[in-house]
Amino acid sequence: MLGEFELIAKYFQRPARRAALGVGDDCALLDVAPGQRLAISSDMLVEGRHFLSTVAPERLGHKALAVNLSDLAACGAEPLGFTLALALPRADEPFIAGLAQGLFALAEAADIELVGGDTTAGPLNLCITVFGQVPPDQALLRSGARPGHDVWVSGQLGDARLALEVFRGRCSLPGSEFERVRQAMELPQPRLALGLALRGVATSAIDISDGLLGDLGHVMQQSGVGATLHLDALPRSAILQAQPEALQRECLLAGGDDYELLFTAPPSRREAVLEAGRQAGVAVTRCGTVDAGDARVVLDAAGRPLPARPRGFDHFRA
Amino acid sequence: MLGEFELIAKYFQRPARRAALGVGDDCALLDVAPGQRLAISSDMLVEGRHFLSTVAPERLGHKALAVNLSDLAACGAEPLGFTLALALPRADEPFIAGLAQGLFALAEAADIELVGGDTTAGPLNLCITVFGQVPPDQALLRSGARPGHDVWVSGQLGDARLALEVFRGRCSLPGSEFERVRQAMELPQPRLALGLALRGVATSAIDISDGLLGDLGHVMQQSGVGATLHLDALPRSAILQAQPEALQRECLLAGGDDYELLFTAPPSRREAVLEAGRQAGVAVTRCGTVDAGDARVVLDAAGRPLPARPRGFDHFRA
Numbered sequence A, B: 001m002l003g004e005f006e007l008i009a010k011y012f013q014r015p016a017r018r019a020a021l022g023v024g025d026d027c028a029l030l031d032v033a034p035g036q037r038l039a040i041s042s043d044m045l046v047e048g049r050h051f052l053s054t055v056a057p058e059r060l061g062h063k064a065l066a067v068n069l070s071d072l073a074a075c076g077a078e079p080l081g082f083t084l085a086l087a088l089p090r091a092d093e094p095f096i097a098g099l100a101q102g103l104f105a106l107a108e109a110a111d112i113e114l115v116g117g118d119t120t121a122g123p124l125n126l127c128i129t130v131f132g133q134v135p136p137d138q139a140l141l142r143s144g145a146r147p148g149h150d151v152w153v154s155g156q157l158g159d160a161r162l163a164l165e166v167f168r169g170r171c172s173l174p175g176s177e178f179e180r181v182r183q184a185m186e187l188p189q190p191r192l193a194l195g196l197a198l199r200g201v202a203t204s205a206i207d208i209s210d211g212l213l214g215d216l217g218h219v220m221q222q223s224g225v226g227a228t229l230h231l232d233a234l235p236r237s238a239i240l241q242a243q244p245e246a247l248q249r250e251c252l253l254a255g256g257d258d259y260e261l262l263f264t265a266p267p268s269r270r271e272a273v274l275e276a277g278r279q280a281g282v283a284v285t286r287c288g289t290v291d292a293g294d295a296r297v298v299l300d301a302a303g304r305p306l307p308a309r310p311r312g313f314d315h316f317r318a
Helices: A004-012 A058-077 A095-111 A159-167 A175-186 A194-197 A212-223 A244-255 A267-280 B004-012 B057-075 B093-109 B159-166 B177-187 B193-195 B211-222 B247-254 B266-278
Strands: A028-033 A037-046 A078-087 A113-121 A123-135 A148-156 A204-207 A226-230 A262-264 A284-291 A296-299 B028-031 B038-047 B080-087 B113-121 B125-134 B150-154 B204-207 B226-230 B261-265 B283-292 B296-299
Touching: A004 A095, A004 A113, A004 B125, A028 A078, A028 A113, A028 B204, A037 A058, A037 B080, A037 B125, A058 A078, A058 A123, A058 A175, A058 A194, A058 A204, A078 A095, A078 A194, A078 B038, A078 B125, A095 A113, A123 B038, A123 B080, A148 A267, A159 A175, A159 A244, A194 A267, A204 A212, A212 A226, A212 A244, A212 A262, A212 A296, A296 B261, B004 B093, B004 B113, B028 B080, B028 B113, B028 B159, B038 B057, B038 B296, B057 B080, B057 B093, B057 B177, B057 B193, B080 B093, B080 B193, B080 B261, B093 B113, B150 B266, B159 B177, B159 B247, B193 B266, B204 B211, B211 B226, B211 B247, B211 B261, B211 B296, B261 B266, B266 B283
Parallel strands: A037 B113, A078 A113, A113 B038, A226 A296, B080 B113, B226 B296
Antiparallel strands: A028 B038, A037 A123, A037 B028, A078 A123, A148 A262, A148 A284, A204 A262, A226 A284, B038 B125, B080 B125, B150 B261, B150 B283, B204 B261, B226 B283
16 A cells, blocks of 8 residues: 555655755745745635546646636736645545646646645645745735726636536536536636736736635725626626526626636726737636726626626635 | 635734735735745644544644644744645634634744635645745755764654553543643644754754654655664653653654654764754754664664664554
8 A cells, every 4th residue: 555655756756846945855945036026825625615526636636736826827926836735535546646647737837846745644635835926016916906997807707617507417518518618617727827917917816716706806805996897798608608697697707716817907008908818828808897986786788787796605605 | 604704804814014915815925035045844734633623722723833833943944924724614713713823822932924825614624834934055954964973852752642642542641741741742842943053053854743763764765874763862751751661662763743853963063952952942862873874773771773663654554
């Protein structure tokens, strides 16, 4: 049977490239360039909450790192490295090998390395902490939105939630469509290049993990502003577009797990935002306006405010 | 009922002092001084593995941070901040309040702050990642032990394991003695001041979390050396000293959860090591020698090698 230290050595220990010291001592050692601020984010994934037991281990490895990198993207930070703490019910080698494969494939794509962590027996739980760097005056914060700024989102929203509703049996999709929305749920793409391209352009940013309205609420609260969203403007896939309107609305506004960027910028920077999207190879869509006050309004196609506001995701209320 | 964001705001959000940006955005932002290397360590604590359900939440909060700070100490790093990812079966306020109290009491003693993290519903699990800084040439690594160096340990060993054996019903202790060894198990003191004082003095260091022999094995492997330990020289409490010899030996050599420092230094630096101990206010005891080769030998009081070698702790083999 595979022991703890063999497990680490076999699946998780790789030669350090960027880190001064990687896996295998009490701490990892990382040099940060002068004039840079270290950006840190930590996310924990629990089976049944953040992923279903049906997920392929490769996809789970990808997603665990992706949701953390998404936080760096939302900060405009350049990724440097990450730690992984892993609780496993047992040392199941095919599972661990798949997990490591998905994790390192994304790490290599982002040009970062695993610098340390922990493994233990316990109910399946993945905790990743990522580190990045950003010049002190260029970090994208939640607090910089001002009345009159445009509200933008990257990519398309709602497909991850639609996949969840299929798993829950609330709706069904043909096999090829199900696989596409399932990829949105299981293989989210952290918008790192967009976050970097939005430095000096966006005035605030957040990644959409708890649902568009919930995450917009965080920006509003920290910026001391309100916002108006145009439901029709929200970018969605043809698959979601074909669903009943109530389901579409729920997936778009309160979906969660989108891992797209929600950001604001002055109207004078519209061309710069579009250029950032082109540079990063991801669609950016203008979908609302920052208002004075603290109201969050969603307008339907006819310009009428929606009565009900689906809430963002709260782990102790869901 | 307490929601996720209220839970964070009420118990875990404090004003940032050292961090450029603390809890409440996508990332925390931390400045690292020029000429410093960032030291990072991550540990996960699972109920039934790393702590018993009988532990007071204050002590659990203390221990979760202490075991991470202990890794910084073993690296000779000065702590800067930490993240906390927390999975909770439910939002149990007295538990969370106690946990936060124990956590922040130790954080304040170490002059660091919580800079971010995550909370989620799930089987009880605490994952802490700590950050510290150390000048590039002064980090205490596991790889610097050389034949002829002395082997030292800080504090006393084995009491935490003795407490575990009482909980397991293998032995019993009078109430006041039980409380003392239980404190060793539940309130370990990270040896941060000693780690700093040993910069430039110790040639290698590790914190004893998996048991003395297991952790000595990590140093031996990474330094490419062997070692001889003198069982009689290992520092122990009067309570442990009064136990049967086989139990004493097991607690000292394979106890785990000691969170003392095991380190090496040349014989020419003995006075400097003792001075580091005095500065840090912790006893340091010379208990062995680094050898050429790769053998790990424990000598009894008569200088005879012990036949059996209890193993260190392995989470997938225990």
